[in-house]
Amino acid sequence: MAAGIGLGISMGWTYAKKGFSAVIQGLFAILEARSTFFENANNSKLGVQELETAGLLDKASIILTPTGYSDSVIHNVKPSSTPFGDMALVKNGTCTRVNKDGLVETVASDVPRIDYSKGEGAILCETSSVNQIRYSEDFSNALWTKAAISLTSSTGTNPKGVSQTLYTITRQAAAGDGLFASLASSATGNGVGMSLWIRRVSGPGSTGEVWLGREPQTTPLTPSEGELVDVGSDWQRIEYKSTGYTGTSKMYINPQYLHSFQIWGAQTEKSGGGQPGKVSSYIPTTATAVTRNRDNYANGGDSTLIGQTEGVFYFEGASLTAWSTGRAMALSDGGAANRVVLFFDYAANSIRALVRDGNNNQTLFTDVLFGQTNFNKIAVKYKSGDIALWINGTEVATSTNALSFTSPLTELAFDQGNGSVHMDGFIKQVAVFKEALSDAELAALTS
Amino acid sequence: MRLNIGKYAFNSEKQAKSKIKALGTQATDEGVEYPTHPHVVTELGIERLSEDIYNEEWELLHEAIYGTDYLVDVLWVDLEEEEDGSTNHPYGWATYSVNVSDEGIHSFLGLKYQELKITNN
Numbered sequence: 001m002a003a004g005i006g007l008g009i010s011m012g013w014t015y016a017k018k019g020f021s022a023v024i025q026g027l028f029a030i031l032e033a034r035s036t037f038f039e040n041a042n043n044s045k046l047g048v049q050e051l052e053t054a055g056l057l058d059k060a061s062i063i064l065t066p067t068g069y070s071d072s073v074i075h076n077v078k079p080s081s082t083p084f085g086d087m088a089l090v091k092n093g094t095c096t097r098v099n100k101d102g103l104v105e106t107v108a109s110d111v112p113r114i115d116y117s118k119g120e121g122a123i124l125c126e127t128s129s130v131n132q133i134r135y136s137e138d139f140s141n142a143l144w145t146k147a148a149i150s151l152t153s154s155t156g157t158n159p160k161g162v163s164q165t166l167y168t169i170t171r172q173a174a175a176g177d178g179l180f181a182s183l184a185s186s187a188t189g190n191g192v193g194m195s196l197w198i199r200r201v202s203g204p205g206s207t208g209e210v211w212l213g214r215e216p217q218t219t220p221l222t223p224s225e226g227e228l229v230d231v232g233s234d235w236q237r238i239e240y241k242s243t244g245y246t247g248t249s250k251m252y253i254n255p256q257y258l259h260s261f262q263i264w265g266a267q268t269e270k271s272g273g274g275q276p277g278k279v280s281s282y283i284p285t286t287a288t289a290v291t292r293n294r295d296n297y298a299n300g301g302d303s304t305l306i307g308q309t310e311g312v313f314y315f316e317g318a319s320l321t322a323w324s325t326g327r328a329m330a331l332s333d334g335g336a337a338n339r340v341v342l343f344f345d346y347a348a349n350s351i352r353a354l355v356r357d358g359n360n361n362q363t364l365f366t367d368v369l370f371g372q373t374n375f376n377k378i379a380v381k382y383k384s385g386d387i388a389l390w391i392n393g394t395e396v397a398t399s400t401n402a403l404s405f406t407s408p409l410t411e412l413a414f415d416q417g418n419g420s421v422h423m424d425g426f427i428k429q430v431a432v433f434k435e436a437l438s439d440a441e442l443a444a445l446t447s
Numbered sequence: 448m449r450l451n452i453g454k455y456a457f458n459s460e461k462q463a464k465s466k467i468k469a470l471g472t473q474a475t476d477e478g479v480e481y482p483t484h485p486h487v488v489t490e491l492g493i494e495r496l497s498e499d500i501y502n503e504e505w506e507l508l509h510e511a512i513y514g515t516d517y518l519v520d521v522l523w524v525d526l527e528e529e530e531d532g533s534t535n536h537p538y539g540w541a542t543y544s545v546n547v548s549d550e551g552i553h554s555f556l557g558l559k560y561q562e563l564k565i566t567n568n
Contacts, residue, residue, distance in 0.1 A: 092450055092487075092522060094557030109557060128487050130553070143498070147505040176505040184552045186493035186513055249495075249511075288554045291489045293522065326475065346479055420473070420483045 020045050021052060028067070030080040035068030039100060040114055040121035047316070047429045048077060054444035061305040062412065062432035066123045069112040074123060074297065079305065087300030087412060092293045096282045097124055103161040104197075104265070104282055113295075115281070115426065117237075118318065118375070122426035124281065125414050126320065127327075128294045131283035132183040133251055133268045138286070139167040139179065148176025149255075158264050159197045159235045168201055169253070170260040177216035178254030183268060184289035186249065190270035191242045193277030193321075194226075194251055197265040199235045207232045208259030212240045214248035226252065231261060241277035241321075278321035280424075294422055301412030306331050307434035308408055310383035311340075314433070314445055319344040319372035319425040326352075327424040331432065332417030333358075333407040339417035340382050340409070344372050344425065353380040353389045353397075354416075358406025365389040365397035375428060377446040383436040393447035395439065451523040451534050452563040454551055455543040456516035463490065463517045466539060487522040491553050494518055520553050523565075534565055 024045055032038045044065035051057045062085055063078040073086050089112050098117040099105045107113050115124035135141040137158075139151060149169050156166040169179055192214055200208045211217035213226015221228060227240040242248070251268045255261050265282050283292045313331050320327075326346050332339035336356070343352040349372050353365045367389060369376050379390040384403040389396050412432065414423035437445065457463035471484040482488070493513045500509040526534045536544055550560050 090448065092448070092524070092558065093555050128489075130489055145498075145501070147501070182495055182498060182511065185491040185495055185518060283556060288550050288552055289491065290554050290556050291487065291520070291522070292556045293487050296485075326479070326481070346475070418483070419485070421481050 020049055023057065024048050024052060027077050027080050031068040031075055031077050035075050036070035038068050040066050043121055044077070051431065051445070054441065056433070056437070056441060056445060059433050059435065059437070060431045061434050062301060062430070064430040066114045066121045066428060069114070072110040074112045076300070083302040083304065085300050085302045085305045085412065087297045087414070090296040095292050096284070101161070104159045118426055120428070122317070122428045124426055125295045125297055125423040126280050126292070127422055127424045128291055129269050129280045129283065130289055130291045131267045131285050132185070132270060132289045133181055133266045134184055134285050134287060134289060136266045136285040137164070137264055139169070139263060144179060144181045146179055148172045148174040149179045151179070156262065166262050166264060168260050168262050169255050171255045171257045173257060178211065178252055180250050180252045181266070182250050190246070190272060191244060191275050191277040192246055192248050193242070193269045193271065193279040194240045195237055195265075195267045195279045196253060196263055197235055197237050198231050198261050198263050200231050200233055201260050201262050203256070203259030208261065209256040210238065210261060211252065211254035212238055213252050214240070214242060214246055214250065216252050217254045239279045241279060243276050276321070280320060295414070296422065297414035298419065299411060299413065301331065301410060301432070303408040303410045305434070306409040306412070306432060308405060310436040312379055312381050312433040312435075312437050312442070312445075313340050313342060314377070314379040314431040315342060315427060316375060316377045316429045317425055317427040318375045321424070322348050322372045326416070326421045328416035328421045329414045329423050329430070330417035331409045332411050332413065333405070333409055334411050334417070336416070336418040338405040338407050338409060340380060341416050342378055342380060343416070343421070348372070351376070351378055351389075351391060355380065355382045355387055355403060357404050359404060361402060361404070363387050363399045363401045363403070365399070367391060367396040375426070379442055379446050381436050381442060386436060388442070390442045390446045393443050395442070449525050449528065449534070450558065450563055451526055451565050452555065452558065452560045453521045453523060453536055453540065453565050454545050454547060454560070455519045455521070455540060456545045457519060457543050458516070460492070460517045463519050467519070469539070470537070485524040487555070489520045489553060491518040491520060494552060518552070520555075522555050522558070536565055
């Protein structure tokens, strides 16, 4: 499926013109003052304004939005005084994001990422992934085979907004599989996700088709082996994701005859365990395959900010993929014994809530989302005898199980509470409440 | 935080996965295993030693040649430091470590193997 990023992002100015309350302006002023980096403020204020409208702003003990951050830390909007309960970030090595201008940008080690590739700002928290394609920006390299393809180069502006030697491919009227490259090592029974930045530079009509796949383009098409994507004159990132196990060892790019395309940033990622493919943030390569390391967000919260006998844990976010290993965020005692966890489930398009106390009492809910990769609003209410899961305005599961934590909940983290099963997705808002909200409040919160 | 990079060539995929599992795993209620250690393990698999060779009509003449070892790169996080300040491979890994003169066929984004490699082989 094509994933056009465009080069302009809607910033929600329409609502911003109506103005925000002095309380919200004050909270964000404090946030800005203690942040090295500050962006996406109006959209984040809109999210907080929804809490205010629902009468929940005062009740929230923690509110996190994709707005203010510094080296090694993402800052909470609320609380606005110590303890701030900010989450620390450990991320070994550089990575990339799509910034507010729609441009690919390199981000330094341990710096949080506000990413706009889904059209609006969100905290991007990813697990590690490997780009198996070498020379992701240099298609003149001999590792890229040009079969019935002419390749020319010129200086132009790449998807980073930087002037660079760019390569243009044109299909020749001859037999051949197009432009292709081998993965650095053998396939080991994985799904694959492939992606490529591309724009059409000449040809009849306004668009041209390009095949992106794990096998050569065939006639008739074999959809399971690739995607045939319509490409226009603006840079866009096109994608192909296998639906399950593949034994592929190559990435194929085949442009429509009579059309010419500039290409940049080829990427092929393997998924584990025979799962379908996923496409994550861009990982540049030269002579080697390259691993982007995981974002480790942890050590947020504080025992004074988290309800110890009752509360609500809420987030609005989207998973990077609908099929993957579990992806979690948690309020916990720093381990696995006492915790409140929200998972994107292993099962496709499911959400899971887990409440576990140190007495081995466990309450587990699973329900089906509209789609894990869409932004969803999810909340779990926890109180002894009154536990519930809410998704997008609807109470989907309840329990009357007893609950008694044996050690204080002290930490907010984007993992399952014990430093494993990390989040892999986009987060627009996290909120923590120290009381079990009413059904009306939960409906408003998640609508 | 102390980081080290190790490159390993195991005799088989099964042997590699056994070593990786021994670093620490747990299972969900459904039996799905996940790592509990902080290290980043990249299973590269069998190295491609050469490329496919085609004739002028782009018909395949010779398929690529693959190696026999199962390659794994690891970004080690906070390995125990020896008294002399050096770092060793975790128990059972040193036998399979390899030392390459450049970055090899794989690297970790923003990190240099030559600067972070374990020198106590």
